[in-house]
Amino acid sequence: ACPSAPYCFTLLSCGKDEMVLGWKPPKFKGGAEILGYFLDQREVSERVWHEVNSNPISTKIYKIENLKEGHFYEFRACAMNLAGVGELSHPSDQFKCEEWTMPEPGPAFDVTVSEVRRNSLLLQWESPVYTGKSAVTGYRAEISEMGSDEWKVLTENPTADKHLRVLGLEEGKCYIFRVCAINAAGAGPPSAASDPVIAETKPGTGTAEIEVGVDNDGVIFLAFEPPEPSESCQCTWMKDYQEITQPEKFKIETEEKGSQLTFANPTKEDLGTYSVTVSDPDEASASYKLTEEELERLLQLSHDILNPLINLKSDWAVEMLERGTVRLWLQVEELSPAAELRLVFNEKEMASTSTHKINFDRSKGLVEIIISDFTMNDEGSYTAQLKDGRAKNQFTLVLIDDQFKQILTQAQLEQREWKRKQVPGPYFLEQLQWKVTEDCRVLLTCKITNTKKETCYKWFKDETELPQVEFQPQTGVGTFVIPQVTDRDMGVYKATLTDARGEDTSILQFTDTGFEDVLKEVCRACALSASPLKVRSTAEGIRIFCSMKYYLDYMKKSWSYKEKALQSDARRKSGSAMDQVWLEILNPSMADMGKYTLELFDGKQTHQQSIDLSGAAFEDAMAEYQRLKQAAIAEKNRAKVLQGLPDVVTIMEDKTLCLKCHVSGDPTPEVYWLRNDREVVPSDHFQMKTEGTANTLTIKEVKAEDSGKYSVFVKNKYGSETGTVTLSVYLHGEEPEELKEDVKKPKH
Known part of the structure; x- marks a missing residue:
């Protein structure tokens, strides 16, 4: 029509x-x-x-x-x-026809309503053709009930947009709207009033909203289905209430049942409000706000559709079969006959071999690896990469450290048990293993059984026999003790059993990660043996220390003061010995009061000790430090006889004797020479001389009566010291007493 x-x-x-x-x-x-x-x-x-x-x-x-x-x-x-x-x-x-020259803008136009519901609607309009003497800065929307001459402003402040969501309408009432444009000069004339509209939700329009979703091809779409679809329906889509003019970004398709807008490659630039209006017969309309959170959800859904995952039914599991055979398996959903499997072990693709058989049951979704000879070479990560059409997924099993060792130990035990049952003979009831005692020793032990007198039982380290093994025949337990573990103890330990019935071997890898595990456990035991932190004053300062069974460099130590890490410097120095860890505080002051903490890391966990060096504890430590410091100063500066005086001097009479020694002290000591504990008075016979630190007593023309004990006595304010020499004078024609003694001694 x-x-x-x-x-x-x-x-x-x-x-x-x-x-x-x-x-x-x-x-x-x-x-x-x-x-x-x-x-x-x-x-x-x-x-x-x-x-x-x-x-x-x-x-x-x-x-x-x-x-x-x-x-x-x-x-x-x-x-x-x-x-x-x-x-x-x-x-x-x-x-x-008269030229407009007013400074205010002309009327806005094309005022329309859409998305009409029982208490809300969307009002839209176009900017005025005539803008006046300045640019339009906003709009004032007004509302009136049909039949009333009163107009009410909808918003307190002008809006800069050319659309407005009108809320708070009374259901069933009829309204009209108009809009005034505003510039710097003021408001222009109002627009022509909109067509009257009744605030009601028409049957069907209440549920006719824009649907958002992702289709089977991963394309994000907005769809709208009018309440009364017909071939004559025409749908107009807008973004932020502006015509969509980017065909490279949006595709719009309208059919009898409705209209759909699809996104070519949605980004944050596409965020905003999307609206659709349907022409005859019902003028239905709706809008949808695409937020950043919603776009992220849709993009993730699109990715999941484009990249579907194969669903997991049972994750990787490890089973121990007979003879020590290990089975690794997982199960996914049922797969098609065209499904593909790629197994990767430690970043290298696996292929089925005689010792590593790979089975892939597509109908059951079952993947399994049967390892008949499980060894150290099987430690690592196993990844199953599955693909079935467009669907794919991958699943990884990590067999390392304690978990792998446990499986390997069990597999080896099962293998040996099976071999033992085939040929009865001596065997290891318990394999070689290690443990660390409370006193930080490392014990290597194993347990043997089914032995005879002629059974040969030996231990080796790196193929060199170990003679120091302790063996208890009653229990079958053999033990090798390492008192203090060092790098020299690293190696491969082996114990062997041999007799006419058969043989058995047990091996312990004490290398690489195996040895590192031992060190960690030893460090843990050493850390647990550490005493509480103690304080000891020295002449240089205050030492905070703890004692332990012994200290390994593998153990990491760190000190902190008032919860902040301390680094060694000129005044604070940390150190360690075989059985002690300490922090030396040199020349301490009040600024060194507070809480000190020692942390010992054994490779797995941290052990902590703290001490509060404040109050009476700090005062006592400082007092002792001052006492020891003064004592050290006194000892350093005390008067001393350093060198020069012999124990005994023998001289012939009438000769001249010179007794000389060096003294030290600060201040310079006073020096006195004594003869038989009485001070020697200087004379022509006894002459005294001082040159620097050297002091000399010269006896002219020594006589027999000069024999006796001579002493040099030195003193200053820090202390005194005495050096002594015995003088023996013999007459002309006599032999010294020393020579007489030598003659009496028998010759050999």
């Missing part, structure tokens, strides 16, 4: 000889898209209408030129669709 007539003509701008006219589209579009409009004009003083355009006008706004300034004009229009040209409208109001 042909459309009804356009209506509500509005003058949007006017010059000296031209006018810009706007109008509302037909209420009834005839079930087809409006293709354009034909416009007629006449002067009010004339009866004849004149054609304005011969080709259809595609917009609802048009500039009419070549008019006469100061004359009044009327206009009429008709719309056209595929069915033809519709009926003519009634003549418009009379508009005077």
